[in-house]
Amino acid sequence: MARRTARLRRLDNYLGGTDTLPLYEAEIRSTITTLRTGTFSDSTGRALLSLLAEQAQRAGWAAFDGGNENYAATLFTKSRSIAMEIGNQLLAANALALLAYQRASLGRPNLSAAEASRLPTDARFNPIVRALLLERLAFTYAVAGLERQAGHALDEAHDALDQPVDDPAPDWAAWVDRDERRIMTGRVWSELRRPLRAVPELEETLDRFNDMYARDKALYSTWLASAYLDAGEAEQAAHVLMRSKRLCEGIASPRPTARINALRERLLPYRDVVPIAEALA
Incomplete structure (x- = not known):
């Protein structure tokens, strides 16, 4: 069951939460059925509860990615309750x-x-x-x-x-890993409107980021576009935004689109510039 959960987790690399949530919910139901009807030792029971807490977090993430905020929070809270019950500090903290x-x-x-x-x-x-x-x-x-x-x-x-x-x-x-660390570092400095710190971290790492991970690359690219705007580089921001929009087409997650739309509003004062007008279109 743990190996199956690990395999299904990889789907999040390629699909949006709206697509993956039903699969993750099915895993939760399967684990609950095993807990209710199976015969196992105490240690196996704790391992099953730990797996259930993990599965609830994965389903919560899919719900969050799919825009179902209340359901996501409910799943995260339930996961924490289970993790605390069995003394799994790592899962409770996560x-x-x-x-x-x-x-x-x-x-x-x-x-x-x-x-x-x-x-x-x-x-x-x-x-x-x-x-x-x-x-x-x-x-x-x-x-x-x-x-x-x-x-x-x-x-x-x-x-x-x-x-x-x-x-x-x-x-x-x-x-x-270290690439993920650099991306999060860039996102943090972008949020803080520190483009000179954000752009190098995001630009270099996203250049290596595989387009197969379309949702994540589209999402992370919006922080790069935001940093370019803060640096006064509106045309470069528009270029990154167009790439982000192409990447997330057909991905069942509203998160990249929501950020793209917010950044489009910030680009409106530059709409007379041809490359930016193309991005806004």
């Missing part, structure tokens, strides 16, 4: 981080939830997971306009990701 990230993405940062997701510097906690949670904390700080705290959280995330890892990260955090 559920809080996801709740905070969702709120920050909607422009309503929840500092208390984000800060409560921070794990102590302790050999018990996988450094890759710590890096993931710290990056999301930095993003919440950035949306709240707290530059010093955001920079400090980024520094901590960088340090965590550079630590030697004795055990592999859990599968739900295994995608965190």
Whole structure:
């Protein structure tokens, strides 16, 4: 069941949340049925509950990606409750981080939830997971306009990701790497309107980013376009925005489109410039 969950998780690399949510909900139902009707040891029961908490987070992410905000928050909250019941601190912290990230993405940062997701510097906690949670904390700080705290959280995330890892990260955090760290760093500085810091991180990393991951590349590119606008480079911002729009066509996620539409509004004062007029069209 854990291997199947890991395989299905990879679908999020290629599909939007509207497409993946029914699959993830089916996995939740299957695990609940096993818990209710199966016969197993206590350790297997805890492992099944841990898997259920993980699956609820994955389904919550799909709901968030598909624009179903209330359902996403309900799933994240349920996941945290299950994780706390079985003493899985990593999953409990990640559920809080996801709740905070969702709120920050909607422009309503929840500092208390984000800060409560921070794990102590302790050999018990996988450094890759710590890096993931710290990056999301930095993003919440950035949306709240707290530059010093955001920079400090980024520094901590960088340090965590550079630590030697004795055990592999859990599968739900295994995608965190140095490229992902650079993208999140660029997004944080873009939110803080610091384009000289944001553009190099985003531009170089997105150049290497495979177009197969269309939703994520389209989404991350909007922070690059925003940074270009803050730097006074409206034509370059329009070019990035057009590329982002092409990438997300047919992807069942409203998140890139919502950011593209917001950036189009910022480009309207430049609509007499031909390349920008083409982007706005």
